[in-house]
Amino acid sequence: MEKQINLNLARKWRPQTFDTVIGQDIPIRMLKNSLYLNKFFPVYLFAGQRGCGKTTSARIFAAAVNCLNLSDFQKNPTLPLPCLNCSSCTAMTDGNHPDFIEIDAASHTGVDNVRSIIESSSYMPLVGQKKVYLIDEAHMLSKAAFNAFLKLLEEPPKTVMFLLATTETQKIPITVLSRCFQLIFPAIAHAELKNLLLTMCEKEAIQIEPAAVDSLLQETDGSARDAINLLERVRFSDQAITEELVRTVLGKISNQELITLMTHLVKQEPQALIMYLSDINIQARSPAALWDGLISLCRTLLWAKYGVSSLPPAFQSVAQAIQTLATACSRNRLHAMLTFLWGQEEIFNRTNKKQLFLETALLQLCEQTNIADIAELFAAAPSSGSTSGSTSQRSNASGNTTTTTETKIPSKTQSVTAGEPISPPPASIVKSQPNQEAGGATPPDMRWHAFIALASELQDQFLASIFKQATFISHTDGEPLVTVALSTDSPFFKSTIESAKTLWLNPLKQCFPGATELAYKTVSKAPPPRQPISSAVGPLITKEAATTQPIYAQPYQKRENGDFLIIKNAEEWPTASLLLSTFSGKIKKVADS
Numbered sequence: 001m002e003k004q005i006n007l008n009l010a011r012k013w014r015p016q017t018f019d020t021v022i023g024q025d026i027p028i029r030m031l032k033n034s035l036y037l038n039k040f041f042p043v044y045l046f047a048g049q050r051g052c053g054k055t056t057s058a059r060i061f062a063a064a065v066n067c068l069n070l071s072d073f074q075k076n077p078t079l080p081l082p083c084l085n086c087s088s089c090t091a092m093t094d095g096n097h098p099d100f101i102e103i104d105a106a107s108h109t110g111v112d113n114v115r116s117i118i119e120s121s122s123y124m125p126l127v128g129q130k131k132v133y134l135i136d137e138a139h140m141l142s143k144a145a146f147n148a149f150l151k152l153l154e155e156p157p158k159t160v161m162f163l164l165a166t167t168e169t170q171k172i173p174i175t176v177l178s179r180c181f182q183l184i185f186p187a188i189a190h191a192e193l194k195n196l197l198l199t200m201c202e203k204e205a206i207q208i209e210p211a212a213v214d215s216l217l218q219e220t221d222g223s224a225r226d227a228i229n230l231l232e233r234v235r236f237s238d239q240a241i242t243e244e245l246v247r248t249v250l251g252k253i254s255n256q257e258l259i260t261l262m263t264h265l266v267k268q269e270p271q272a273l274i275m276y277l278s279d280i281n282i283q284a285r286s287p288a289a290l291w292d293g294l295i296s297l298c299r300t301l302l303w304a305k306y307g308v309s310s311l312p313p314a315f316q317s318v319a320q321a322i323q324t325l326a327t328a329c330s331r332n333r334l335h336a337m338l339t340f341l342w343g344q345e346e347i348f349n350r351t352n353k354k355q356l357f358l359e360t361a362l363l364q365l366c367e368q369t370n371i372a373d374i375a376e377l378f379a380a381a382p383s384s385g386s387t388s389g390s391t392s393q394r395s396n397a398s399g400n401t402t403t404t405t406e407t408k409i410p411s412k413t414q415s416v417t418a419g420e421p422i423s424p425p426p427a428s429i430v431k432s433q434p435n436q437e438a439g440g441a442t443p444p445d446m447r448w449h450a451f452i453a454l455a456s457e458l459q460d461q462f463l464a465s466i467f468k469q470a471t472f473i474s475h476t477d478g479e480p481l482v483t484v485a486l487s488t489d490s491p492f493f494k495s496t497i498e499s500a501k502t503l504w505l506n507p508l509k510q511c512f513p514g515a516t517e518l519a520y521k522t523v524s525k526a527p528p529p530r531q532p533i534s535s536a537v538g539p540l541i542t543k544e545a546a547t548t549q550p551i552y553a554q555p556y557q558k559r560e561n562g563d564f565l566i567i568k569n570a571e572e573w574p575t576a577s578l579l580l581s582t583f584s585g586k587i588k589k590v591a592d593s
């Protein structure tokens with residue numbers, strides 16, 4: 001039997017039976033049911049992230065298939081399996097079972113290795129009822145090796161079973177996946193991993209604080225092996241493991257320090273940010289740990305902004321500070337910070353000067369424009385106002401005086417002709433928008449102005465241009481439909497809006513509570529007046545030519561470099577007019593093919 005005294009903790013505490021595997025209830029139940037019903041598949045695929053129990057479960061299953069007490073388990077499924085006492089289980093524990101062959105596909109990737117498996121699989125098992133092949137890291141096999149494997153995987157001998165283990169299912173050919181019974185092993189839950197480490201420390205006489213376990217598990221992503229290896233790394237640093245010791249060894253900062261850092265970012269205090277980075281000795285901290293901590297904190301703040309009462313385990317000890325910080329920033333600002341961090345992560349991972357890049361990224365976040373939620377803008381607006389302007393003065397930190405002019409919207413909404421595009425008001429007007437109607441309700445047409453202002457910040461500027469030219473028709477509070485009239489009844493415009501619904505839906509909900517859809521109304525328009533024919537326009541043409549082809553139907557004007565579109569009636573050329581209003585340049589006529 002394998003000596004346990006000199007093994008590291010990850011190998012010493014490797015599960016030997018199904019009952020000792022943690023966090024994988026569903027795949028373990030499926031394997032036990034397969035054994036209980038005596039129903040086996042020729043190929044099993046064990047897939048999941050690193051350190052979650054794939055290879056261990058495959059070995060346990062292989063031992064259980066050939067366990068001499070399998071028949072007793074099928075009569076009484078409460079018995080432990082494998083039994084670890086019979087000759088087959090003992091051979092598996094010692095690593096010399098003749099019917100269990102484990103292959104590392106990372107070092108046996110070629111066709112010749114597969115051919116040797118095909119040849120040996122034709123022999124009968126020596127001890128158990130099945131000859132079991134465990135192919136670990138199966139995604140490392142070459143394409144030619146997989147192709148050579150296909151026929152055997154589809155119709156293997158009845159006495160042969162293949163167990164494939166992989167962390168990258170997407171690299172397994174679909175032809176192989178279709179021949180496998182797939183078992184997905186998810187990341188292990190925080191609570192189960194914490195209980196495992198505390199039990200392990202108790203039996204191994206390791207002194208550790210529960211808070212230190214929480215800090216350690218933040219680095220594992222649900223991997224039991226990573227958690228145990230980190231525990232063993234920290235245990236040799238001191239006699240007792242504290243939360244501060246874990247942070248020192250891993251180069252992390254405390255949650256309170258992280259919250260203070262985020263406070264400087266939210267309040268846009270670059271000078272205080274640089275000084276604080278020096279105070280906490282950022283050079284001695286792990287840049288990757290700080291980067292991941294900022295992302296986790298932004299996520300936790302979003303949870304708090306959306307009213308989630310149960311915060312992630314890592315931040316439960318500072319829940320009150322999280323709630324206080326969440327009130328100081330908007331959801332849109334947090335989304336913008338997360339977008340920036342995700343967008344820069346690839347560069348961060350590639351650079352060799354991570355400390356310098358991290359400091360630069362934090363300063364960019366500090367200077368990032370504050371993006372307020374539309375609800376906050378309405379809440380902060382004054383309760384009354386008229387068509388006037390007011391000027392206020394304030395002194396900044398350097399003693400200079402800053403003059404701010406606020407423009408107020410008239411109390412009565414100006415009528416808009418159907419079909420006439422509404423231009424969004426300036427940002428200063430949107431931010432200082434007063435409540436217009438009795439009871440403080442914001443008029444629907446002004447909500448549409450606010451929606452256009454948000455749409456102007458979208459990545460799709462063509463979509464924003466469509467909304468700017470649309471006319472608001474109606475909306476009833478609580479109803480899902482907002483009715484608008486587009487500048488032209490174009491199916492292309494409508495399909496463009498519907499395909500980008502994920503972009504404009506959230507701004508629409510902010511401006512129109514309860515709204516989830518846009519309805520389109522066709523506005524009838526009078527035909528454009530017929531242009532008179534005059535010699536001043538050009539050379540005289542015949543009466544028949546004027547009747548069949550009016551002047552405004554000849555849109556191209558001859559130039560030295562070709563024919564360019566000259567729009568004399570925008571209603572006849574809506575798409576071209578939209579393009580010219582959005583992009584600088586000219587539209588050139590191309591010869592028909």
